[in-house]
Amino acid sequence: MTHKLAGCVLTLLLLSAGIASADVFSFSYTSLSGPLITASGTIMATPTTDGVFTITDVTGLRNGAAITFIPGNTADIDADDILWYPANPTYLDETTLSGFAFSTTDGIFNPWSGNGTFGSTAGLYYEYQGNSGIYPGPQINLNVSAVPDGGVTLMLLGGAFVGLATLRRRFRM
Numbered sequence: 001m002t003h004k005l006a007g008c009v010l011t012l013l014l015l016s017a018g019i020a021s022a023d024v025f026s027f028s029y030t031s032l033s034g035p036l037i038t039a040s041g042t043i044m045a046t047p048t049t050d051g052v053f054t055i056t057d058v059t060g061l062r063n064g065a066a067i068t069f070i071p072g073n074t075a076d077i078d079a080d081d082i083l084w085y086p087a088n089p090t091y092l093d094e095t096t097l098s099g100f101a102f103s104t105t106d107g108i109f110n111p112w113s114g115n116g117t118f119g120s121t122a123g124l125y126y127e128y129q130g131n132s133g134i135y136p137g138p139q140i141n142l143n144v145s146a147v148p149d150g151g152v153t154l155m156l157l158g159g160a161f162v163g164l165a166t167l168r169r170r171f172r173m
Helices: 002-016 150-172
Strands: 023-031 038-049 052-062 068-070 082-084 101-104 107-113 125-129 139-146
Touching: 023 052, 023 125, 052 068, 052 101, 125 139
Parallel strands: none
Antiparallel strands: 023 038, 023 139, 038 052, 052 082, 068 101, 101 107, 107 125
16 A cells, blocks of 8 residues: 555656746735835746746736736837846846736736836836826835745655655564
8 A cells, every 4th residue: 555655656746847837926016106006916937048037927916906917018018028036136127128017907007127217217116007108107116936836845745755654664564
């Protein structure tokens, strides 16, 4: 029985090692000026080079309204959908095309990293509302963190289980 169970766990470990094809990040931000803004959710991204990811999906809530990701440029928002993790020096690219865009029932929004254009300050984050004409938008404090890969967690738990099963078998002899 123990051998069959250990074999099943080992098989699951091997299968889970190659499951992740994208990286998952959690994000949150609040406004530091202007109207109260709170947003949080999940960013799905694909690694392109070391520490650089292409954002493929964003979900979450902004002021209680569901977020729908808008890839690439939309309306008057120039988003490059690039995430740097860890921050280098910021999470979002500091070029003219910066950040990512999403929509809610309140409009289209673009968290972006200031670069000295549109009245922004390099290294600070802002949220621009599409078609508002108000640049750079309210300053925000953006936080991004990597979500641990479930495959790695499963491998660690499975490895611990196999080790415990082996020890149990030794002490029963």
